[in-house]
Amino acid sequence: MGKKIVIAGAGIGGLCAALALAKRNFEVVVYEQSSQLGEVGAGLQLSSNAMHVLEALGVADEVNAKAFAPTSAVMRHYQTGKTYFTVLLGNAATQKYGAHYQHIHRADLHTVLYTACKKMNVSIHLGKGVQSYQQTLQNISIQLSDHESIEADLLIGADGIKSKVQACMLGETPAEFTGQVAWRGVVEANKLPKGLVKPNANLWVGPGKHFVSYYLRGGELVNFVAVQERIDWQKESWNEPGDINELRDTFAGWHPEVTELLSAAEHCFLWALFDRKPLKQWSDRNVTLLGDACHPMLPFLAQGAAMAIEDSYALAHCLASDVDTQTALQTYQNIRLPRTRNIQLNARKNAALYHMSTPIEQAKLAILSGLSNVGLSD
Numbered sequence: 001m002g003k004k005i006v007i008a009g010a011g012i013g014g015l016c017a018a019l020a021l022a023k024r025n026f027e028v029v030v031y032e033q034s035s036q037l038g039e040v041g042a043g044l045q046l047s048s049n050a051m052h053v054l055e056a057l058g059v060a061d062e063v064n065a066k067a068f069a070p071t072s073a074v075m076r077h078y079q080t081g082k083t084y085f086t087v088l089l090g091n092a093a094t095q096k097y098g099a100h101y102q103h104i105h106r107a108d109l110h111t112v113l114y115t116a117c118k119k120m121n122v123s124i125h126l127g128k129g130v131q132s133y134q135q136t137l138q139n140i141s142i143q144l145s146d147h148e149s150i151e152a153d154l155l156i157g158a159d160g161i162k163s164k165v166q167a168c169m170l171g172e173t174p175a176e177f178t179g180q181v182a183w184r185g186v187v188e189a190n191k192l193p194k195g196l197v198k199p200n201a202n203l204w205v206g207p208g209k210h211f212v213s214y215y216l217r218g219g220e221l222v223n224f225v226a227v228q229e230r231i232d233w234q235k236e237s238w239n240e241p242g243d244i245n246e247l248r249d250t251f252a253g254w255h256p257e258v259t260e261l262l263s264a265a266e267h268c269f270l271w272a273l274f275d276r277k278p279l280k281q282w283s284d285r286n287v288t289l290l291g292d293a294c295h296p297m298l299p300f301l302a303q304g305a306a307m308a309i310e311d312s313y314a315l316a317h318c319l320a321s322d323v324d325t326q327t328a329l330q331t332y333q334n335i336r337l338p339r340t341r342n343i344q345l346n347a348r349k350n351a352a353l354y355h356m357s358t359p360i361e362q363a364k365l366a367i368l369s370g371l372s373n374v375g376l377s378d
């Protein structure tokens, strides 16, 4: 066995890191603050860059078996349905990028990762959050939410946008409300008129709002994400049950492919979208961060989880190299920070693009045809 590594958080990033490190023969212990494992009932776009990593981690077959491969990503006008642009996915993406572009239910991806971790003897403790840590030259002392204190050679904060590990490393800074909320939900495909939802990543853009729909689980379910600009956010919770009638009212008058889908939806979740500025550093001696804990981003390039997945592999690769831990963590940060910063900033730009409403801005949309690199939205 190699070094003892503690990971805070068993989200997609934390579980991917646990798997990547266990495969490199590290002893990995994960602490998750929630008493139950799971992900919100919604979908996730896994672009080819993320699928490459999942392939290297040996779970791509399981992911492919549970996913849905869209034919294209299509951006359309919210009322007329006029197409602004189409990016071919499916076989075209596989040929171009060497891996599939998939849509998957978050819970399915989570189950695949959890099962693979258990097979590699990763120890996962639920209902125990990481509260703080102190470092000495020899090791790290980590305080848990049940007042237990444990020791490790290395601590990874994969504890999301409200990361306690980040706060302990860099000081408390509140995440900023972006002025946007996202409703998310899934609908059984057999409750919808046949052919209503096209087998694409469907993106509808309109003034101050956009809407995304796509299939999951081989076509059994349709996922939707509806984003709306909202000036304030009073509620304490960042995700909570949404009011489906309020959602229907908000998107009244949109294209029938949107409104009919919402008519069939019974439930939804509501998320306030928070953001942070890109960090200048995210490693401190033997402690580092990954995923939303160090680079949360708006979901408008569909890359937040993909970046957490890439981080996990890069981190394990650096730690397994023949250098001391601090050099490995610095290399990891040097590799990952410019890429994730770039994607954080581009995701913000898409927020403006998707909600443009004047004729000039609409014209800009019409001539935009190059947004094909890493995915479209949500």
Ligand code: FAD
Residues within 6 Å of the ligand: 008, 009, 010, 011, 012, 013, 014, 031, 032, 033, 034, 043, 044, 045, 046, 128, 129, 130, 131, 158, 159, 160, 161, 162, 163, 164, 165, 182, 184, 225, 271, 290, 291, 292, 293, 297, 299, 302, 303, 304, 305, 306, 307, 308, 377, 378
């Ligand atoms: P999280 O998913 O936040 O996981 C953190 C985990 O840590 C949680 O389990 C939490 O309970 C736990 N935790 C928190 N604090 C502690 C603590 N102190 N101690 C221990 N455990 C703790 N990304 C994509 O790639 N494609 C998409 O299509 C996409 N769509 C999105 C749509 C929406 C509407 C939103 C909001 C996001 C979307 N994202 C997408 C982004 C993606 O969901 C996130 O970037 C991703 O989940 C981040 O993973 P993570 O593991 O870093 O953090």
